[in-house]
Amino acid sequence: MTPQPGRPGEPDGDPVVHVVDDDDDLRQSLRFLFGSVGIQALDYPDAPSFLAEFDPAEPAVVVVDVRMPGMSGFQLQEELLAREYPAPVVFCSAHGDIPMSVRALRGGAVDFLEKPYDTQRILEVVQHQQGRARELFAAHAARAAVRERLEGLTPREREVLALVIQGMASQAVAHRLGTSVKTVDVHRARIKAKTGAESLGTLVRDILTHQVEV
Structure with a gap:
């Protein structure tokens, strides 16, 4: 060169x-x-x-x-x-x-x-x-x-996040995964904390805007 x-x-x-x-x-x-x-x-x-x-x-x-x-x-x-x-x-x-x-x-x-x-x-x-x-x-x-923000999520948290991206509320996510709404809400809180998101809504927006796979 x-x-x-x-x-x-x-x-x-x-x-x-x-x-x-x-x-x-x-x-x-x-x-x-x-x-x-x-x-x-x-x-x-x-x-x-x-x-x-x-x-x-x-x-x-x-x-x-x-x-x-x-x-x-x-x-x-x-x-x-x-x-x-x-x-x-x-x-x-x-x-x-x-x-x-x-x-x-x-x-x-x-x-x-x-x-x-x-x-x-x-x-x-x-x-x-x-x-x-x-x-x-x-x-x-x-x-x-x-x-990079998503790297620390567990497989279960990614499952929850993928369903949230589809527009599902906690109750629907709980029904789909066969767990309780309380457990889903715990996952949602952990996802928010681990990714540093202001809210799950802003995280979902970033994921969709930049076409990132969960």
Whole structure:
């Protein structure tokens, strides 16, 4: 990876751009292009290098070549999906075709660009995706925070919470679980205390808003 000045997440808040491509000249030209408009770019000669060095918590856009020795761009995309990495992924290829672009987009890529690049086009795409990256990483962090709040719940408390999310009152929950209303209310109180929620209503709202599984 070529060292770059500064680090992502500095005061300007602009997401970094990760360029993953085995073509040295192309990576250099993209660094120059992005740098000319104030976009910080970090580059990697292959997918394993990127996976070993990138910071998954820092907002970013990934520009990746489809065909690379070893791990392909598609395999990298699958790995990032498995890690729930929220960065927008832009695929590039000198040998692109419709099936290849369809595969990339179905896998979650936001665009598929052909080489040689139309410089204005790639700048427009990346700058637009930087805005999306801020939103995606913020949502990802919020979802992770809700999951963390739920980590201390017992299986029984999760059962109760899942039924509360369905809109059931304590009496209905007690009937469904074959227990007493008093026991259900004890579970509700513990859920509230363990998650630090102002109320179960606000906790349910956070769970539904960020689409967290209980």
